[in-house]
Amino acid sequence: MLQRPRGTADVLDPKEAERWQWLESTARRVCARAGFSEVRTPTFEATELFARTSGESSDVVQKEMYTFQDQGGRALTLRPESTASVVRAYQEAKLSGVHKFYYLQAHFRYERPQKGRLREHHQFGCEILGTDAPLADAELIGAAWTFLSEAGLGDLMVSLNSIGDPNCRPAYRQALQAYYRPHQAELCTDCQRRLEDNPLRLLDCKQDGCQALKTGAPKSRQYLCSACQEHFREVLRLLDQVGIRHQFDDLLVRGLDYYTRTVFAISHAALGAQSDVCGGGRYDQLSEAIGGEPLPGVGFGLGLERLLISLGESDRVAQPVRLYLAVTSEQMQGPALALAMELRRSGLTVEVELARRSLKAQFRRADKEGFSHVGVFGPDEMASGALTVRDLLAGKESRHPTTELANILRTGAPAL
């Protein structure tokens, strides 16, 4: 039989669907309170948008994009990330001033799948555009922090670094190259290439040989110009002030070229090698890379599949009242459905048995599927306009007029 494409996933287990909905609504709630409004950008964009912002030499652009040509010969790409799109949209709409956006969107990268890494994955992300104030960095990181806490991820720690701006980064790159050149022979093949291509990336190589060289490598912080230094110091100070646990990590660099100054990540051990659940940073020159007016910004992206893995299987959804309406015979199914619809209209969660099975089997099923109550609807009940209700947790049973059911059950007293 035909299967779903590699690296994609279906969500059809009701429990899992509920987890997704709960997570998404948590994100929306956190954003609404902090004044972020939702932005939705096209699923595909001009290939050039990503090529120019992420960087021609980045892995994303070199080998991970889903690129195709449409009937009109346009080169298009399924978005591998959303920041470039959001900046593009801001500029295209000729907005001005500070804007705060969030998105919940699917992203596509042609990669080899493994735990916490899919070809289509979903990210919740926030962007603050139009200001380079350190306060924006702090608020943005705060949004990710608040969201993760509310989602229930414990023991959070933000790692961050500053990788400078166009004024000071060139000097740092040169310093790195100068340091590594004499050791070139000891580097892994990837790092030999990086030495010319993208020296900053030398710092997050995990090969033993390269790892050893890192300790003596020059640190970006020592090369920051005074403006970047001041900016970073202020970001750190603000994080302290708002109570966000963080640690300075001078080996942290990001894979996308558009980052400037602040870069950060939040990781979680449950994810194995894909430990970063959230990553982001500042991108003050991105807009110009796509031919726009200067527009500073900071943003983060947070992988929802990864977060769901980190959160584990825990059922954090309180069990609400759910009534399973059982019937004593097939003849009662019609009247039972009518009753179910009436009860639903008054706000109750009610399910009726669709297959023909014995009362016993209906009870068994209600129990298995975690219903809180079973209503038995038979001739006696119908004649008296009542329903026999059994509380499955308490094991108690009683009969009530159907008109009073909604109130009795909704006010929740588990024991009737």
Added chain:
RNA sequence: GUGGAUGUAGCUCAGAUGGUUAGAGCGCCAGGUUGUGGCCCUGGAGGCCGGGGGUUCAAGUCCCCUCAUUCACCCCA
């Protein structure tokens, strides 16, 4: 893209050196007498052994290819 592991019932897995009707546990369905769950007992359904090709008298078992999953690398959310 590179390297390793895996793929047998809905799920977790057994099936030594190839040999007759492919098994278990859990789950599912039905019963254990009158309109009632969780425990227990009995019975039942359910498997092109991921797919294709090959070797052989004979393949779930051996070989090749392919698809998928998984772990690591690369990289990233």
